[in-house]
Amino acid sequence: MWDEFTLPIVQCSSLSKLFEQLEDVLIVSFDIWVFSFAEKYVIEFYHEGDITIGIIDE
Template sequence: MTLFEECILALGNNQKIVTEEETNQYFEQLVNMFSIVSWGRIEWETISKKYRLNHISEVLDYLKEHGIEERSIILLWNYSDAPAVKTNLTNIFNCIDDVTAVGSDTFVFCPTGKYVIEFFHEGEITLGII
C-alpha cells in the first residue's frame, strides 16, 4: 500500500480524490493567491498575516480570530504524483501524520477561506491568511 493510499484510508469517507486537471487548477490557484519561491515554498515574506504553529490544532484559534469559518480544504503535495484531495480541516487533525507523509511538503489550502497551511519538510508549520 502506498503512502497516498494510507492517507486516503486514514481520512475515511469524508474525502474526495480529484482529477489531475483539477489538481493542476488548485495548484495554479494556490500560486495565484500565495507567491511561491523557485524551490516550491510559499514566499512568506510577502504574506502579512502569517503565523508559525507548533501543532495543526492551533489553526482554529487563528481562523476564529480572523472571522474565518470555512473548513473545506484541498490537500496538495509538492514533489509528488498524488492527486489533490478535497476534505475538511477537522478531518485531517487525527491523521495529520498520514497526510504529511504523502509528499515532502504539504499544503492545506482553502481557496474560499483564503488561507493555506504549509507543512515544510524541515518541520515548520505556517498558516497564511489573505
C-alpha cells in the same frame, strides 16, 4: 496539495478531519499545502518541521 506533481490533490470536508489523519497525510510527501478558499487561509507543512499559516487576501 503535495510537493510531487504526480500525486493527486486530496480534498477533505473540514480542517478537523485533516488533523485527525495528519500523520497519514504528512507521510505521503515532504512538503504539503492545505488551502481553504472559503475560509481564506493556506497552511504549509515544510519538511524541516516548520508550519506556516497565511491569510488569502483577495
